[in-house]
Amino acid sequence: KxxxxxxxxxxxxxxxxxxxxxxxxxxxxxxxxxxxxxxxxxxxxxxxxxxxxxxxxxxxxxxxxxxxxxxxxxQKMALIGDHDSSLSAVGRASQRLPWLMIAVVLNLVIATILSLFDATLVQVTALILFQPTILGMAGNIGTQSLAVTILGLHLEEIDSKKTARKHIFKEMTVGFINSLFLATAAFAFVTLFLILVPTGNQGAVSIALVVFTAVFSSMFIAGSMGVLVPLIFNHYHVNPAAASGPIMTTINDLVTLIIYFGVATLVFL
Known part of the structure; x- marks a missing residue:
């Protein structure tokens, strides 16, 4: 022009x-x-x-x-393979089924591990009440860290060992602060709830301390995994998006439940 x-x-x-x-x-x-x-x-x-x-x-x-x-x-995050809108329902089902089967196997592993804490669950039934809360909080912080890390890799903001270390330190600091704050809030909520709605013979503060420990530990570990796993994948030239999805969520659930019921077993048995 x-x-x-x-x-x-x-x-x-x-x-x-x-x-x-x-x-x-x-x-x-x-x-x-x-x-x-x-x-x-x-x-x-x-x-x-x-x-x-x-x-x-x-x-x-x-x-x-x-x-x-x-x-x-x-597609990698959802583990649905190469999506093709022309595929039939049977074709789409066969494409997604293998990953879902892996998730089922991992959930059966979770069920097997939970059976080891059968005595704890029988004696402290109140623990079941707070299990969804702990799983949800750990899953959310893990997803946030994962999303921020994958975005940083795609935008090439994390393109060297120096920037990777800086990102890890910053995200783990964020995870520590959020984990501590939410674990404290969970402690207060559980204490108040069990005082108003007594469940079992265990003291409200004792159960609240178990929840505090589980929330803090599981959230911090899930957040750390959300940062480290994509970076490790990227280091070995594997698409970091593959670090998310149902399998990563199931692994986070497994770690969270082991921490929660493990701490409860040490405290009450």
């Missing part, structure tokens, strides 16, 4: 733009996406090692790639 509007008497060097952003053919598509975003360009040239133009990458190309990456990551 500028060339067309330029008067015929001007020289090429007077109207040319020397500040040209480009990418090499051997660089990653992520580099091209980042260049288009950072410099707000509608297109950037692609060069070979001799700096000869091979083609261009347009903003539309970048948008299509972002959409494709987002869809791919979401």
């Amino acid at each position: 500028q060339l067309i509007m330029t008067r015929s008497g001007k020289k090429i060097f007077e109207v040319m733009n020397e500040d040209i952003q480009f990418v090499y053919e051997y660089e990653t598509i992520e580099k091209a996406i980042q260049s288009v975003k950072d410099y707000d360009k509608n297109s950037i040239p692609v060069l070979n090692s001799k700096k000869q133009i091979l083609g261009i990458v347009t903003a539309d190309d970048v948008f299509d790639e972002i959409v494709e990456n987002t869809e791919d990551d979401y």
